[in-house]
Amino acid sequence: MLKKEERVILIKGFNGKILFIDLYNKTFKTVPLSEDKVIKYLGGRGLAAYYYRQLIDKNIEPLSSENKLIFMTGILTGIRIPSSTKFNCSTKSPETGHYLCSNSGGLFGPYLKKAGYDGLIIEGRGTKPIYLIINDEKVNFVDAGDCWGFKTSDFENEIKKTSEIKNPSIMSIGPGAENGVVFSSIQVDGRSFGRAGAGAVMGSKLLKGIVTYGTKEIPVANIRIINKKFKELSKKARESKSSMTKYGTLQTLELINNFGCLPTRNFQDGVFENASRINAETMKQEYFIKNGACYNCSIACEQNCEVKEGKYKGTKIDPEYETVGLLGANCGISNFAAIMKANKICDDYSLDTMSTGGIIALAMELYERSIIDNSDTEGIQLNFGNEDALIKVIHKIAKKEGIGAILSQGIRGIIKAIPEAENYAVHVKGLPLAAYDPRGVHGMSLTYGTSSRGACHNVGGYTISTELNSDKYDRFAFKGKGKLVKKLQDVRAYLDSTGICTQARKVLGFTDNPEEIILKDVTGYDFTPKLMEIGSRIYNLERKILISEGISRKDDYLPVRMQTPLKNGKSAGHAISKNNYNLMLDEYYQERGWDMNGIPTDECLKKLGID
Numbered sequence: 001m002l003k004k005e006e007r008v009i010l011i012k013g014f015n016g017k018i019l020f021i022d023l024y025n026k027t028f029k030t031v032p033l034s035e036d037k038v039i040k041y042l043g044g045r046g047l048a049a050y051y052y053r054q055l056i057d058k059n060i061e062p063l064s065s066e067n068k069l070i071f072m073t074g075i076l077t078g079i080r081i082p083s084s085t086k087f088n089c090s091t092k093s094p095e096t097g098h099y100l101c102s103n104s105g106g107l108f109g110p111y112l113k114k115a116g117y118d119g120l121i122i123e124g125r126g127t128k129p130i131y132l133i134i135n136d137e138k139v140n141f142v143d144a145g146d147c148w149g150f151k152t153s154d155f156e157n158e159i160k161k162t163s164e165i166k167n168p169s170i171m172s173i174g175p176g177a178e179n180g181v182v183f184s185s186i187q188v189d190g191r192s193f194g195r196a197g198a199g200a201v202m203g204s205k206l207l208k209g210i211v212t213y214g215t216k217e218i219p220v221a222n223i224r225i226i227n228k229k230f231k232e233l234s235k236k237a238r239e240s241k242s243s244m245t246k247y248g249t250l251q252t253l254e255l256i257n258n259f260g261c262l263p264t265r266n267f268q269d270g271v272f273e274n275a276s277r278i279n280a281e282t283m284k285q286e287y288f289i290k291n292g293a294c295y296n297c298s299i300a301c302e303q304n305c306e307v308k309e310g311k312y313k314g315t316k317i318d319p320e321y322e323t324v325g326l327l328g329a330n331c332g333i334s335n336f337a338a339i340m341k342a343n344k345i346c347d348d349y350s351l352d353t354m355s356t357g358g359i360i361a362l363a364m365e366l367y368e369r370s371i372i373d374n375s376d377t378e379g380i381q382l383n384f385g386n387e388d389a390l391i392k393v394i395h396k397i398a399k400k401e402g403i404g405a406i407l408s409q410g411i412r413g414i415i416k417a418i419p420e421a422e423n424y425a426v427h428v429k430g431l432p433l434a435a436y437d438p439r440g441v442h443g444m445s446l447t448y449g450t451s452s453r454g455a456c457h458n459v460g461g462y463t464i465s466t467e468l469n470s471d472k473y474d475r476f477a478f479k480g481k482g483k484l485v486k487k488l489q490d491v492r493a494y495l496d497s498t499g500i501c502t503q504a505r506k507v508l509g510f511t512d513n514p515e516e517i518i519l520k521d522v523t524g525y526d527f528t529p530k531l532m533e534i535g536s537r538i539y540n541l542e543r544k545i546l547i548s549e550g551i552s553r554k555d556d557y558l559p560v561r562m563q564t565p566l567k568n569g570k571s572a573g574h575a576i577s578k579n580n581y582n583l584m585l586d587e588y589y590q591e592r593g594w595d596m597n598g599i600p601t602d603e604c605l606k607k608l609g610i611d
Contacts, residue, residue, distance in 0.1 A: 010035050012221040013075045013523045014043065018051075019117040019139070021132065023205055024065070024124035026141045033118050040609060042497035042527070043118065044074035045101050045459075046538040048090035051121060052099060053541065058548045062094035062197070063180060063204040065125035071112070072119040074499020078110030078218050078295070079522050080230050082237045083504035085109060085294035088496060093196040094182040095355065095410045096430040096454050098549040099542060100196040103496050105294035106189030107169035107212075114214025126206040131172075134212045135165060144208040149175055151348035152187040155209055165213045172209030173199045176349035176398035180204065182410040183355035187347060190302070190318065191294065194352045196431055196453055197410075221524030229518065234298040237507040244301035244503060245291055247280035249321040254279045256325070259468060259475075260569030261440035263330040263433070265384045266361035267426045267561055270437040271569035274334035278324055282336055292318065299503050305340060312341040319343055325435030326357025331364060332384030342390055349398035358432025359407050360393055362414065362425055371420050378402045426559045428455035429551070439562055440571030441467045443481040446584045449556040450485065452542040459496070461488030478580045482587030487512050490535030497538060537608040540592070540600050544610060553598040556585060 017030045033047075041047045048070045060066040070090045077087055087109025093100035112120060116137050129144040147155050152174040159170050169189055177184035177199030184199030185192045193199070220226055244251065256262045257275040264272045276282065283305060292302030307315040317340050327346075328339045346353045366372045367382035374381070380403070382389045396404025406417045411427045426433050431454025438445035443463040451460025463485055467475040473484065491512050495505050498519075509515030516528040527534070558576060565575040589596055593604030605611075 011038050011523045011525050012219045013079060014038060014118045015113065015116050017117055018119040018121060021120065021122050021139065022124045023122060023126040023207060028139045038075065041538060042075050042494060042534055044072050044086065044088040044499050045103065045493060045496035046534065047119060048072040048088045048101060049538060049541050049545065052090045053545055056092055060092060062092040062097065062201060067092050067201055069122040069198065069201055073109045073113045074497055076522060077499030078113040079220065080226055080296065081518055082234050082507065083294065083297045083299060083501035084499055085297060086499045086501055087112065089186065089193045089198050091198055091201045094200045095197040098551060099545045100198060100453050101459055102193040102195055102198055104188045104191045104193045105501060106191040107295055108171050108188050109499060110295045111169045111212045111214045113218055114216050115212060116214065116216050122205065122207065125204065129206045129208050131207065131209040131211065134210065136214055136216060147208050148178065151175065152350050153348050159211055163211060165211065168211045168213040170209060170211055173202050174348050174350035176351045177203035179398065179400050181351060181397060181408040182413065183352045185350045185352045187350055195354060195456065199350045220522055222521045225521045233507060237504050238298040240507050244299055247284065248301040248303040250280040250283055250303065250319060250324055252321045253324060256436060258570065259440055260566060260571030261437045263325060263435055263437050265332050266330060266365040266424065267433065267437055269568055270440050270566045270571050272329035275329065277334045278328045278336050278339060283319060287336065287340065294501065297501065301503060307337045307340055310337055312337040315341045315344050317344045317347065322435045323353040326354050330357050330361045331390055333387050333390060335387050338387035338390065342394055345391065345394050351394065351398060354434060355410065355432050356394060356397065358426060359411065360390060362421065363393065363403065363407055365424050366418065366421055371418065376403055423560060426561055428558065429555050431455045436464050437566065439566050439574050439576055441475045442478055442576060443467050443484055445558055445562060445576050445581060446481050446485045446588055449558055449585065450588060452539065452546065459492060461485050461492050463488055476574060478583050481584045482591050485588060486591040489539050490532050493538040494531045494535035537610060540605060540608055541610055543600055547599055556598055557581070
């Protein structure tokens with residue numbers, strides 16, 4: 001049960017209301033959001049973790065009706081400042097079996113707040129498929145029987161065609177999530193809650209989608225200054241190094257490959273010999289149509305592309321680095337058009353492209369090592385570089401057919417069905433690694449190991465950028481990485497709670513030494529002196545949740561493959577031994593104030609105000 005709130009919110013930037021929806025009874029209610037919770041957790045990821053701890057029992061099954069979907073906007077979500085688009089989803093993950101936090105852009109977060117709500121908590125399971133319409137303070141439950149089985153793009157088109165609301169935000173799932181693929185995503189206006197299976201939770205509740213629109217003004221402390229700063233900061237973001245207007249996130253691929261850190265053929269190497277065929281220049285010259293942007297964003301990283309000829313002609317998608325790295329190089333695929341097609345299929349089925357790439361790469365290696373064969377794949381020659389096989393297997397995963405039925409259960413399910421796979425599975429806590437090989441950037445290994453949701457480069461702290469772009473850090477050093485990772489994780493935790501996109505964080509002054517640029521003008525409260533403390537509080541609260549779910553030091557280790565040296569490029573010969581990793585992990589625990597089993601001490605929790 002929720003604790004009784006003492007007083008409603010006074011700080012600006014929020015409405016002071018959380019919307020609760022019971023799918024089984026088709027009812028809804030609002031509960032007040034108290035000021036003290038905002039001061040402690042800001043919003044977004046922090047508030048979602050707070051409600052997760054209050055509402056989700058440590059013993060429930062992720063796909064049971066008792067699990068909940070918790071969506072929280074940040075304190076700056078929807079405010080007229082650059083990149084104020086993000087909101088958070090937390091639930092128990094069917095892919096990893098424990099706490100999941102994820103954030104997404106798009107219009108949904110801003111529209112939810114403009115509808116009058118700071119968060120949305122969905123509980124129960126419907127008796128038949130439905131979708132929700134939240135239009136200002138009205139909530140409607142709509143029969144989705146005719147839409148169940150629709151691809152996400154088809155559902156979006158149907159809503160746009162039939163809805164009385166002009167330009168609503170549409171959050172939805174596809175057949176992969178409906179079928180319970182444990183790494184399925186939730187699509188949000190072309191963005192997504194990608195990792196660790198929130199889509200499967202939504203599918204288990206027979207909830208096809210949520211349509212949202214809002215017209216209310218979000219309370220702001222000093223609207224005159226906000227309006228003045230909007231143009232100034234938008235111009236600064238557009239012209240800064242943070243801008244990704246030209247190449248989007250794919251600008252990273254060539255850099256990572258040159259450093260020898262691009263996952264290739266299931267992390268067997270860090271250099272992909274055909275990287276030039278799938279890099280940003282190739283995208284721009286052969287496939288690019290126009291830029292796109294999320295709410296209030298002047299960085300405009302979205303690169304809308306189209307395949308203009310060949311068997312994939314007509315495929316339209318916004319390719320990003322992680323997707324291209326993992327569906328491309330990690331699967332040995334060098335045809336950019338085929339990667340775009342695979343990306344589009346994943347989005348339509350609502351499958352996480354990152355886990356899909358990591359899991360199919362694992363299957364390809366198992367096939368090449370004769371651990372599985374044609375009898376398992378129904379004749380599909382699942383070799384690295386076989387683009388037809390890649391696309392066929394994605395369909396099988398979404399439909400849970402043949403080999404896809406095993407792969408759809410994620411890394412944990414694959415190892416249970418094929419025990420030999422454990423030696424080749426590249427994951428932490430059941431979540432496949434992101435598209436950076438940590439043997440070439442050692443701090444990244446600690447990021448993966450200690451991330452709150454498994455092997456994640458985002459919530460774990462985007463360490464690789466600091467290690468590659470700063471003269472202060474040796475990417476092959478082990479000493480000092482505990483302190484670095486802890487700091488970057490705390491920054492990311494509070495940033496994810498503001499509702500600001502990470503690409504705009506430096507422009508807006510959100511760093512490990514935060515400047516008061518905008519928060520006080522929005523909220524009327526000076527959060528700046530406490531932002532890093534808030535980040536640490538959020539990260540420790542998440543760890544407290546994980547400990548209750550059975551996570552400890554034993555789960556913070558890397559896959560065995562990371563102990564094998566890389567073969568080629570600038571990182572050749574480098575690996576991460578267990579002894580060296582233990583040095584980093586010990587240092588990290590000390591920096592955090594945790595014991596050597598990775599459990600926050602009472603002193604640490606008391607200092608941060610976590611009971």
